[in-house]
Amino acid sequence: MSDITKQSLSELIKNIKDKKLSSTEVTKAFVERSENSKDLNAYVTEDFSAAIDKAKKFDENPNLDLKLPGIPMAVKDLFCTKNVKTTAGSKILNNFIPTYESTVTQNIWNEGAILLGKLNCDEFAMGSSNETSFFGCVQNPIDKDLVPGGSSGGSSSAVAAQLTPITIGTDTGGSIRQPASFTGIVGLKPTYGSCSRYGIVAFASSLDQAGPMAQNVRDCALLHEVISSYDEKDSTSIDFKRNNYVKELTNNIKGKKIGIPKEYRVDAMPKEIEDLWKKGIDYVKDCGAEIIDISLPHTNYALPTYYIVAPAEASSNLARYDGVKYGFRANGENLIDMYEKTRSEGFGAEVQRRIMIGTYVLSSGYYDAYYLKAQKVRKLIKNDFDEAYKKVDAILTPSTPSSAFKIGEKTNDPVSMYLNDIFTVPVNLAGLPGISIPAGHDAKGYPLGLQIIGKAFDEQNILNIAYAMEEKINFKNKITDWWIK
Amino acid sequence: MSKDKPEYLINRKDNQYEVVIGLEVHAQVTSESKLFSTSSTKFGAEPNTQVSLVDAAFPGMLPVINEFCVKQAIKTGIGLKAKINKRSVFDRKNYFYADLPQGYQISQFKDPIVGEGKVILDMPDGQKEVGIERLHLEQDAGKSIHDLDPKNTFVDLNRSGVALMEIVSKPDLRSPDEVNAYVKKLRSIMRYLGTCDGNMQEGSLRADVNVSVRRKGIKEFGTRCEIKNVNSIKFMQMAIEYEANRQVDLIEDGQSIDQETRLFDIKKNETRSMRSKEDAHDYRYFPDPDLLPLEVSDDFIEKLKLEIPELPDEKKKRFIEKFKVSPYEATILVSDNETSNYFENVIKKSDVKLATNWIIGELFAALNEKNLEITESPISAGNLSKLINLIKDGTISGKIAKTVFEHMMEGDKDPKKIVEEKGLKQESDPKALETLIDKVIDDNREKATEYKSGKVKLFGFFVGQVMKVSGGKANPQLVNEILKKKL
Numbered sequence: 001m002s003d004i005t006k007q008s009l010s011e012l013i014k015n016i017k018d019k020k021l022s023s024t025e026v027t028k029a030f031v032e033r034s035e036n037s038k039d040l041n042a043y044v045t046e047d048f049s050a051a052i053d054k055a056k057k058f059d060e061n062p063n064l065d066l067k068l069p070g071i072p073m074a075v076k077d078l079f080c081t082k083n084v085k086t087t088a089g090s091k092i093l094n095n096f097i098p099t100y101e102s103t104v105t106q107n108i109w110n111e112g113a114i115l116l117g118k119l120n121c122d123e124f125a126m127g128s129s130n131e132t133s134f135f136g137c138v139q140n141p142i143d144k145d146l147v148p149g150g151s152s153g154g155s156s157s158a159v160a161a162q163l164t165p166i167t168i169g170t171d172t173g174g175s176i177r178q179p180a181s182f183t184g185i186v187g188l189k190p191t192y193g194s195c196s197r198y199g200i201v202a203f204a205s206s207l208d209q210a211g212p213m214a215q216n217v218r219d220c221a222l223l224h225e226v227i228s229s230y231d232e233k234d235s236t237s238i239d240f241k242r243n244n245y246v247k248e249l250t251n252n253i254k255g256k257k258i259g260i261p262k263e264y265r266v267d268a269m270p271k272e273i274e275d276l277w278k279k280g281i282d283y284v285k286d287c288g289a290e291i292i293d294i295s296l297p298h299t300n301y302a303l304p305t306y307y308i309v310a311p312a313e314a315s316s317n318l319a320r321y322d323g324v325k326y327g328f329r330a331n332g333e334n335l336i337d338m339y340e341k342t343r344s345e346g347f348g349a350e351v352q353r354r355i356m357i358g359t360y361v362l363s364s365g366y367y368d369a370y371y372l373k374a375q376k377v378r379k380l381i382k383n384d385f386d387e388a389y390k391k392v393d394a395i396l397t398p399s400t401p402s403s404a405f406k407i408g409e410k411t412n413d414p415v416s417m418y419l420n421d422i423f424t425v426p427v428n429l430a431g432l433p434g435i436s437i438p439a440g441h442d443a444k445g446y447p448l449g450l451q452i453i454g455k456a457f458d459e460q461n462i463l464n465i466a467y468a469m470e471e472k473i474n475f476k477n478k479i480t481d482w483w484i485k
Numbered sequence: 486m487s488k489d490k491p492e493y494l495i496n497r498k499d500n501q502y503e504v505v506i507g508l509e510v511h512a513q514v515t516s517e518s519k520l521f522s523t524s525s526t527k528f529g530a531e532p533n534t535q536v537s538l539v540d541a542a543f544p545g546m547l548p549v550i551n552e553f554c555v556k557q558a559i560k561t562g563i564g565l566k567a568k569i570n571k572r573s574v575f576d577r578k579n580y581f582y583a584d585l586p587q588g589y590q591i592s593q594f595k596d597p598i599v600g601e602g603k604v605i606l607d608m609p610d611g612q613k614e615v616g617i618e619r620l621h622l623e624q625d626a627g628k629s630i631h632d633l634d635p636k637n638t639f640v641d642l643n644r645s646g647v648a649l650m651e652i653v654s655k656p657d658l659r660s661p662d663e664v665n666a667y668v669k670k671l672r673s674i675m676r677y678l679g680t681c682d683g684n685m686q687e688g689s690l691r692a693d694v695n696v697s698v699r700r701k702g703i704k705e706f707g708t709r710c711e712i713k714n715v716n717s718i719k720f721m722q723m724a725i726e727y728e729a730n731r732q733v734d735l736i737e738d739g740q741s742i743d744q745e746t747r748l749f750d751i752k753k754n755e756t757r758s759m760r761s762k763e764d765a766h767d768y769r770y771f772p773d774p775d776l777l778p779l780e781v782s783d784d785f786i787e788k789l790k791l792e793i794p795e796l797p798d799e800k801k802k803r804f805i806e807k808f809k810v811s812p813y814e815a816t817i818l819v820s821d822n823e824t825s826n827y828f829e830n831v832i833k834k835s836d837v838k839l840a841t842n843w844i845i846g847e848l849f850a851a852l853n854e855k856n857l858e859i860t861e862s863p864i865s866a867g868n869l870s871k872l873i874n875l876i877k878d879g880t881i882s883g884k885i886a887k888t889v890f891e892h893m894m895e896g897d898k899d900p901k902k903i904v905e906e907k908g909l910k911q912e913s914d915p916k917a918l919e920t921l922i923d924k925v926i927d928d929n930r931e932k933a934t935e936y937k938s939g940k941v942k943l944f945g946f947f948v949g950q951v952m953k954v955s956g957g958k959a960n961p962q963l964v965n966e967i968l969k970k971k972l
Contacts, residue, residue, distance in 0.1 A: 080545045093544065100538060102545060199545040205774035234547050235776050313774050316577050319588020320542040324640070335638075339581055362579070362769035371771060 004029035005162040009071065009219035012165055016062075016069050023062065023070025026165075027055035027114060030072045034116065034163040039483040040139045042158040044077045045085045045118040054114045066112030067226055074164040076155045077118035078125055079105045079210070080199040084115065088201040089123040089133040089151075092321045092328045092346030102199025103234070104168060104210045104227045111226050116164055120154030123348045124318065125175055125203040127151050128420040129410065132350040137407050140183055141479050142446055146404045149179025149420075155213050156183040160477060166214045166223055170200060172207045173306050174400075174424025177436035180213055181399035181449025184438040184477035186220045186466070187213045189424075191456045192431035193238030196231030202317040204310040205236070207428045217437065217467040221245040224459060243460045251468040254288035258465070259392035263299035264423060266401060272442045273398045280396055280439055280450045283472040284465065292392050296384040301377050302426040307418060308361050308374035309429070314351075315358025321346065353414065382430040389455050394462055397423050399436040399449035423451060433459045437466045438475040445478050491610065493660030494701060495733045501701040502736075504729040505709075506664055506694065507656035508721075510671060511649050512681040513625070513689040514557045520624050520648035521548030521591065528687045532630075532641035540646040542586035547775050550575075554648040555779065557680040558598050558622050559789050561650055564674045564796055565617050567602025569786050573621075575776045579769040584627035584640050592651075594770040597621035598779065604654075604674070605798055606666040607816045615667055616655035625649050644688075650681065656695065656706065661722035668692065668718050669820070673797050677822045691716040696728045698736070707732065708742040712749050712756055724749040728756045800825055808837045817845055823859045830866035835873040843873060847887070851894050864893045872900040884957055885909050913960040915967065918951075921959065922967050925950045936972055947972065 004026055007015070015021040031048045051072055058070040080086045080098040087093045101109075109115070122132040130138040130153025138153040140146035141161035148157040152169030156179030159167050169176040171189035180187025188211045195210040202208060212223035225246055230239040260281065265274070281291055323329035323342030330345050332338030347355070361370035388395065401422055410417045427434040433456070436449040450469070454462035495502040519526055522539040539546045562569050574596040577589040599620035606613045627645035631638050652671065658664050672683035672690060683690045697709035712728060715721045727749075732742050746765070747756040772778075795803070797819045804815040804825075818841070819825045831840045848869065852862055872889060875881045881889060881904055892903045904910050912918060925947060926933050936943045951964050 086544070088544070096544070098543070098545075100543070197545070198547055201544045202775075233549060235549050236774075312771060316579050316589055316769070316771070319579060319581065320544070320586060322581060322583075322588060324583050325541055325586055326543070335583055359769065362771055364767050364769070367769075367771070 005033045005165075007165070008215050009165045009222065010216075012071060013069065016071070017064050023055040023058040023072075023114065024052065026070065027051050027072040027116070030116060030162075030164060034074075034158075036484050037161055037163055040141060040157050040161055040163070041136050042119055042138055042154045042161070042163055043074065043117045044087055044089070044120050044133075044135045044154070047084055047115055047117045051114050051116050058112065058114065063112060067222065068108065068111040068113040071113045071165060072116045073108065073113045074116040074119050074155075074158055074167055075105055075108075076121050076152050076167065076169050078121055078170050078201045079168065080201065081105055081115060081118065084118065086118065086201070087134070088125070089121045089135060090347065090351070091134040092342070093201075094134065094328055096327050098199075100199060103196035103229065103231045104200065107227050107229055108168070108223075119152075119158050119167065121169075122151035122153065122175075123351050124201065124314070125151035125170055125172055125208075126314070126350050126354055128174070128178060128417050129405070129407070130154065130179075131407065131411055132348055134348060139483060140404050141483065142183060142404065142477075143444075144482060145407045146446070147182065147407050149182035149404060151175040152179050152187075152213065156180055156185060156187070159183070159185050159213050159215060160479065161483075166212065166219050168210055168223065168227060169213050170203075170208055170210050171424075171428065172203050172209075172310060173428050174421040176211045176213060177399050177424050177434055177449070177451055178420055180436045181438070181447065182404035184447030184475065185213055185215055186217055186435065186437050187211065188220050188224055188435045188459070188463070189427065189433060190224060190228060190459055191238075191433045192428075193236055194228045194242075194433070194457070194459070196229060196234040196237050198231055198233040204313040205317060206313060207306075207310060209428070217463060217470050218246065218249060220435070221249050221463045221467075224463070228459075238457075240457050245460055245463055248460055249467055250464050251287070251471055253284070253465050253468045256284075256289040256394065256461070256465065257292050257392040258284050258289050259292050259294035259388050259395040261294050261296040261299065261388070261395060261397060263296050264397045266422060269398075269401055270442075272403070272448065273401060276440050276448050276450065277396075277398050280469070283469045284396060286472055287468045289465070294388045294392060294395070296381075296388060296426070298377065298380045298384050299426060302381055302429055303418060303422055305374045305377045305381065306421070306425040306429060307357070308370050309378060311354040311358035312362050312371050313358070315355045315362065318347075318351070318355060350414070378429050381426055385426075385430045385432060385453075393455070394458075394465055395453040397451045397453065399423060399451040403442045403444070403446035403448055427451075427453050432456055433462055435462050435466050437470055437473070438477065439469070439473050440475070441478070447475075447477060493662065495698065495729055497733060497737050500737070502698045502729070502733045503701050504659060504725065505656050505697045505699065505706055506658035506725060507709075508654045508658065508664065508667065508695070509693040510652045510654075510668065511691050511693075512561075512652060512671075512675060512683070514554045514622075514648035514650055515680055515682055516551065516554050516557060516648055518551055518553075519646040520551055520554050520622065522646050524646065526647050530643055532639070532643060534643065536642040536645065540586065540642055542588070548591060548773070550776065550779065551648065554622060555598070555781070556789055557648075558620060558650055559781065559786060560678050560793060561652075561675060561680045562599030562602065562620055563790055563793050564678045564680075565599070565602035565604060565620065565652070567617055567620065568600035569781070570596065570598055570600055571781050571783070571786075572596065573598040573779045575622075575773045575779065576770045577773045580766050582626070582629075583638060584629045584642070584645070586627065586642065586645060590624050590626060591773055591776070592623035593621035596778075604667060604670050606663060606670055607812075608663065608666060613663065615657045615663075618653040618655050620650055620652045623649050623651055656697075661725050664694075664721055664725060665718050668721065670797070673821055677794055677796050685717050688716060692721060694721055694724060696725055696732070697742070698729050698732045708744050710742065710744065710756070711746050713746055713759060715749055720749060720751055723751075723754055724756055727754060731756065794822070808832065808841075810837070810841050814841050814845060821859070827859050827862070827866050831870045831873070833870065835870040836877050839873045839876060840870070843869065847890055851890075855894075863895070863897055864890075865897050868893060868897055868900060875900055875904065879911060879913060879960060880904065881909060881911050882957070882961060885911065909958065911960050912955055912958045913963055915963060918959060918963055918967055919971075921954060922951055922964070922971055925954060926971060933972060944968070944972070
């Protein structure tokens with residue numbers, strides 16, 4: 001079956017359950033396509049032969065009751081995987097092989113899935129284009145020399161190019177939704193506390209959240225159902241009743257109240273984005289939902305708040321990479337010299353920039369003016385959403401202020417790069433779930449995404465809205481396999 | 486407070502200086518596992534054998550609070566009569582060091598678990614109250630070992646992540662003696678509570694000592710210096726003495742004191758500058774985003790209050806009231822839970838007065854000589870009680886009892902058996918004593934005549950002779966009676 005990789009996750013599961021396909025056939029097909037797609041640079045570590053062995057083993061005694069029976073899957077290289085190198089896209093972890101497994105990936109393997117390999121990402125998930133990775137840029141399969149978004153750029157590229165039927169990313173300020181939008185796929189950032197952070201290389205602990213990236217909403221719901229679990233090993237994990245997200249998936253969103261925040265009409269937003277948003281509004285109206293204008297008055301402060309809180313936490317979280325215990329070490333004259341050389345050589349420019357910003361905003365004398373104030377503004381941003389959710393069930397916005405840009409286009413302008421996250425960052429600051437679905441194309445034929453933001457723990461609702469919209473939009477990704485020789 | 490209280494002052498030509506001391510005691514929480522991980526805290530294990538992925542700060546590892554350690558901290562707070570904060574926050578204290586794997590220590594900076602409390606000291610001239618500023622929970626760091634190799638430093642992470650309580654006193658202490666009493670009292674309270682074993686050799690209790698001096702009569706505090714990480718009471722006292730004199734000399738010399746962190750060199754008996762205020766770390770404290778604020782309910786605290794045993798101050802009061810021991814004796818008897826338990830076990834079946842004297846006198850001296858704790862005493866409370874009863878019922882004299890006691894120290898033997906085996910029973914048979922006394926008088930006819938002619942002082946000589954001949958076993962009271970008749 002040469003079209004195996006074109007099948008959605010749900011189709012593959014059905015075919016395996018119906019014994020029309022074996023795990024080995026499916027795994028081999030994705031391995032073969034991945035082998036032929038090295039030019040995308042989506043993988044940091046390939047684990048192909050082990051994957052095929054595992055698939056063969058699965059087929060010997062297949063447990064078809066599992067949710068992901070024998071499904072091969074590559075994951076973002078921020079998830080620690082037992083005995084498989086985990087780099088976080090950084091030189092400083094270039095040689096790091098964990099002896100443990102993250103809770104989220106363990107949940108996936110427990111349901112029968114098989115690791116294909118580790119996917120490229122921005123270094124320590126700090127970036128919006130995958131250009132900060134020590135292992136080089138990733139190509140967006142939509143067009144040559146186009147960024148796949150970031151930080152889960154390897155993940156978005158791999159799903160869009162069908163190197164893996166589905167994947168997981170992490171989202172601290174938009175790192176799932178923005179690359180999903182740039183590559184024409186679906187990406188969900190769950191409520192903070194829904195998925196365990198245990199075993200995920202930390203960027204900003206109060207914002208980081210793992211989530212699924214898929215070709216369609218149903219696949220996305222299925223993977224979310226698998227990865228979301230209460231975990232005692234993560235003190236910020238929340239013990240709430242989780243839905244059967246697939247079983248409860250419905251396109252009936254009649255009477256749902258959808259909020260349109262006026263503050264998201266930012267200056268210099270391209271007309272294409274404005275039009276897409278209008279189209280989105282029409283789609284939900286067609287589905288019987290009600291549109292309500294709302295205000296999120298502190299939206300303007302979200303980005304500056306994020307760029308204080310996230311670097312502050314990162315500067316502390318990344319202190320452990322000191323060359324003493326594991327990872328890269330540069331030799332030095334003494335301890336301090338070793339630290340300086342290790343961290344100067346081991347971290348890339350963007351990571352160093354954020355460590356410096358974070359160290360600065362936490363310094364005595366500056367703490368109140370920056371970190372403390374940012375925390376207060378963060379609370380105001382959350383209050384905005386709480387207020388809005390008294391009137392609406394969900395909020396509809398564009399995912400990004402533009403479509404994907406060219407590799408190198410913004411590398412020398414960090415602020416313009418940071419602006420990519422303007423619509424996604426408030427959701428992380430408020431700890432809410434958000435989903436990006438592909439909703440159309442710009443003039444160049446590049447995909448554009450719409451974001452649906454939900455109430456905390458209300459993933460089911462935004463999945464349903466996305467599911468209903470998906471049907472109306474009938475999006476088709478324009479991928480030509482240009483990278484395959 | 487009485488006026489003739491002996492003050493600790495440093496005297497110079499024209500001036501007298503008062504010393505002001507505050508202590509930050511780091512007490513290791515008695516707990517099987519660490520503050521944020523399940524690794525063992527057992528002392529003395531091979532290096533790096535009690536280290537979890539969390540303790541070594543592997544990527545993606547997260548701290549999870551150990552509820553038992555929280556309970557221990559709250560219990561200690563209750564023991565210090567302190568305010569328990571129902572909401573406390575763990576912060577990160579950021580700094581780089583090879584034995585600090587995370588690159589930060591998880592501690593409580595702004596919102597500690599325990600607030601203000603107090604400790605009562607029993608000083609020779611009366612009681613003194615020392616204020617407690619706060620108690621907070623924090624992680625210990627690992628250990629850097631610099632002397633195993635000329636070029637390399639080795640790191641042992643067994644201690645990394647072990648729970649500590651930092652107990653901060655107010656600057657209420659005024660002398661090395663008060664520091665001694667304060668640390669001992671604090672240790673005693675925590676031992677009663679079972680929240681810290683107070684073992685200073687194993688590093689379970691150490692302190693940062695803040696010292697400043699001021700001219701007698703001046704109200705404002707002087708500039709203080711902090712002496713880091715002193716691990717014995719004796720060294721604390723030595724360090725304070727040195728440091729206070731150093732500061733006084735500087736002032737007398739017209740110089741100012743620099744606020745700084747200093748180290749105490751035990752070999753040279755001096756403190757040395759470690760870093761000045763300008764070089765002080767900027768720890769960049771901020772709430773640890775991996776941990777939610779720690780919230781405890783009233784119910785949780787009330788349940789812990791039920792687990793609090795009788796503490797030394799209350800026990801002392803009870804001993805004085807119920808057993809009529811002196812305040813001095815009571816202070817000694819309640820100094821630790823084991824001693825007071827021992828005492829209470831002894832007096833279950835024997836005389837309180839004798840028991841008090843024997844425990845504080847003979848037993849403590851003997852244990853001290855052998856460098857033993859009360860829990861290691863070769864003489865059980867039951868057997869000491871039996872010995873006291875043998876004295877009380879006249880079976881043996883107090884003098885013989887000391888001999889029996891010495892035998893008992895060799896191994897926990899029943900004193901009755903020792904008395905029998907060694908034939909130490911007191912001779913109280915009047916007939917037998919009469920025979921003995923007759924013989925003594927017979928052997929000392931001249932002296933007997935002198936006595937009868939009025940030299941009454943010689944009575945003591947005859948008692949001594951009788952005791953000597955009897956091998957000390959004669960009942961002294963009966964000897965007196967019979968001798969009087971016979972002479």
